[in-house]
Amino acid sequence: ATVTISVDGANPIGPVNRRLFGGFVEHMGRGVYGGIYDPAHPTADAEGFRSDVVELVCELGMTVFRYPGGNFVSGYRWEDGVGPRESRPRRLNLAWHSTETNDVGLHEFAEWVEKVGGELMLATNLGTRGVLEAVDLLEYARIPHGTERAEQRRRNGRDQPFDVRMWCLGNELDGPWQLGQLTADEYGSLAARTAKAMRMLEPDLELVACGSSGPLMPTFGEWERTVLRYAYDDADVISAHFYAEPAGDDLASFLAAGAVMDAYLGDVIDHADAVRDERGSDKTLAISVDEWNVWYQSRMAATLPTGDDWPEAPPLSEDEYTAADAVVVGDMLITMLGRADRVTTACMAQVVNVIAPIAAPADGPARRRATFHPFRLTARHARGTSLSTSVDGPVSVTAQHGEVPAISAAAVRGETGGVVVYVVNRLPDRAVEATIDLRGEFGRGLGGLRVLDAVTMSAGHSAGATGDATAETGDAAAPRPNHTAAAHGDGVRLILPAASWSMVRLG
Numbered sequence: 001a002t003v004t005i006s007v008d009g010a011n012p013i014g015p016v017n018r019r020l021f022g023g024f025v026e027h028m029g030r031g032v033y034g035g036i037y038d039p040a041h042p043t044a045d046a047e048g049f050r051s052d053v054v055e056l057v058c059e060l061g062m063t064v065f066r067y068p069g070g071n072f073v074s075g076y077r078w079e080d081g082v083g084p085r086e087s088r089p090r091r092l093n094l095a096w097h098s099t100e101t102n103d104v105g106l107h108e109f110a111e112w113v114e115k116v117g118g119e120l121m122l123a124t125n126l127g128t129r130g131v132l133e134a135v136d137l138l139e140y141a142r143i144p145h146g147t148e149r150a151e152q153r154r155r156n157g158r159d160q161p162f163d164v165r166m167w168c169l170g171n172e173l174d175g176p177w178q179l180g181q182l183t184a185d186e187y188g189s190l191a192a193r194t195a196k197a198m199r200m201l202e203p204d205l206e207l208v209a210c211g212s213s214g215p216l217m218p219t220f221g222e223w224e225r226t227v228l229r230y231a232y233d234d235a236d237v238i239s240a241h242f243y244a245e246p247a248g249d250d251l252a253s254f255l256a257a258g259a260v261m262d263a264y265l266g267d268v269i270d271h272a273d274a275v276r277d278e279r280g281s282d283k284t285l286a287i288s289v290d291e292w293n294v295w296y297q298s299r300m301a302a303t304l305p306t307g308d309d310w311p312e313a314p315p316l317s318e319d320e321y322t323a324a325d326a327v328v329v330g331d332m333l334i335t336m337l338g339r340a341d342r343v344t345t346a347c348m349a350q351v352v353n354v355i356a357p358i359a360a361p362a363d364g365p366a367r368r369r370a371t372f373h374p375f376r377l378t379a380r381h382a383r384g385t386s387l388s389t390s391v392d393g394p395v396s397v398t399a400q401h402g403e404v405p406a407i408s409a410a411a412v413r414g415e416t417g418g419v420v421v422y423v424v425n426r427l428p429d430r431a432v433e434a435t436i437d438l439r440g441e442f443g444r445g446l447g448g449l450r451v452l453d454a455v456t457m458s459a460g461h462s463a464g465a466t467g468d469a470t471a472e473t474g475d476a477a478a479p480r481p482n483h484t485a486a487a488h489g490d491g492v493r494l495i496l497p498a499a500s501w502s503m504v505r506l507g
């Protein structure tokens with residue numbers, strides 16, 4: 001099959017916000033303890049952070065870090081995690097049936113974020129707490145000095161306020177699994193009241209209202225509209241969470257995840273804009289996809305501790321990722337680049353060990369999982385302006401999602417010239433010959449540019465089925481040079497193997 005991917009430089013989608021390459025760190029499993037923090041590990045630095053993990057997070061190029069949950073935050077008392085370690089309480093982490101030592105809290109996490117050169121984004125507990133606790137935390141974090149909370153922070157060793165602009169107003173409060181689940185009316189009212197109170201302290205915060213936990217929630221849509229009828233004026237951003245999971249050997253359906261995510265984001269935008277229009281507001285909300293990834297969630301159920309067993313940092317969701325998973329991760333990034341005008345923040349869930357691109361075994365060095373690679377290459381090179389692309393090519397027929405476009409693509413014009421194009425072939429068993437037509441960007445030729453780099457990772461050359469133990473994982477799945485890529489007339493021609501993700505850089 002052949003396909004033409006046309007890049008339309010005259011119609012930019014919008015600037016690519018660096019926050020699109022964020023990560024989410026939760027007190028879940030070995031994400032924090034054993035992941036970012038492990039004083040017993042040979043690479044631990046003076047503060048107990050694993051230097052091997054810090055190095056890989058820097059290499060990955062993550063920009064903003066959402067913390068401390070997730071489901072965990074809905075049972076969290078932030079005060080437990082500040083002050084002298086020896087007086088911090090041990091608590092039940094009800095969300096993940098484990099014990100929380102509170103050895104890591106706001107100060108330690110902020111220090112870690114500084115080490116990896118990122119931005120801190122915090123979530124408040126609106127599940128089992130409310131307005132007062134959120135405002136207390138904000139006072140603790142942001143007031144320079146002279147109030148009880150500010151002085152408490154200073155006594156705890158942090159003279160200057162923490163630099164936190166983005167705050168999530170709770171987490172997934174639509175979910176029956178959530179501690180303190182709320183109805184849309186209850187949550188909308190609480191989110192609006194919390195936001196108003198927080199803005200009394202600091203007017204120009206960026207506040208994220210919880211959208212649905214995913215497109216399959218029975219209340220999806222209704223939830224967004226109801227919540228926003230309360231909170232539209234008070235929030236700046238609405239969240240969307242999206243996880244994909246392979247189902248058996250149905251690779252075609254799994255590879256359609258990017259298309260499913262795109263339709264979901266389109267719906268979230270429509271719901272938000274409908275409330276804007278209803279209210280005659282001149283403000284348009286941004287979207288934060290503050291949790292997204294491939295997650296083998298159904299495997300996790302069997303590993304969750306139960307009964308009287310409340311372990312510290314049990315291994316949870318430490319699945320190895322295959323090349324097929326990495327292709328889907330790359331496709332989700334393509335999807336978000338294609339919506340760069342509205343999706344301004346996204347956090348891969350999560351960062352280390354748990355649902356993560358980095359594995360940090362207790363008895364060995366940290367290493368990359370397969371999903372590390374497309375994330376790193378997108379975070380590194382997709383800097384500048386996202387351009388419209390149109391694809392003229394085949395469809396992929398899937399059992400779960402019907403027909404979806406077989407090829408997805410995103411193009412980004414660099415800040416200092418150059419263009420990078422990301423392409424996914426969603427067909428599980430068929431290579432496609434693609435022409436990236438750049439006339440819409442350069443007129444004729446390649447604007448004096450040449451192909452700097454063309455790489456491809458493919459699940460086609462592995463066992464073919466996801467979840468297959470023989471499929472390539474880790475660095476073995478890393479992209480390889482695509483020697484078929486060559487300048488051709490007013491574009492670039494290359495072969496996209498079955499089930500593949502590719503990057504072509506012109507400079």
Ligand code: AHR
Binds near residue numbers: 072
């Ligand atoms: O990332 C794992 C969990 O997924 C988070 O705690 C929750 O917000 C979501 O359901």
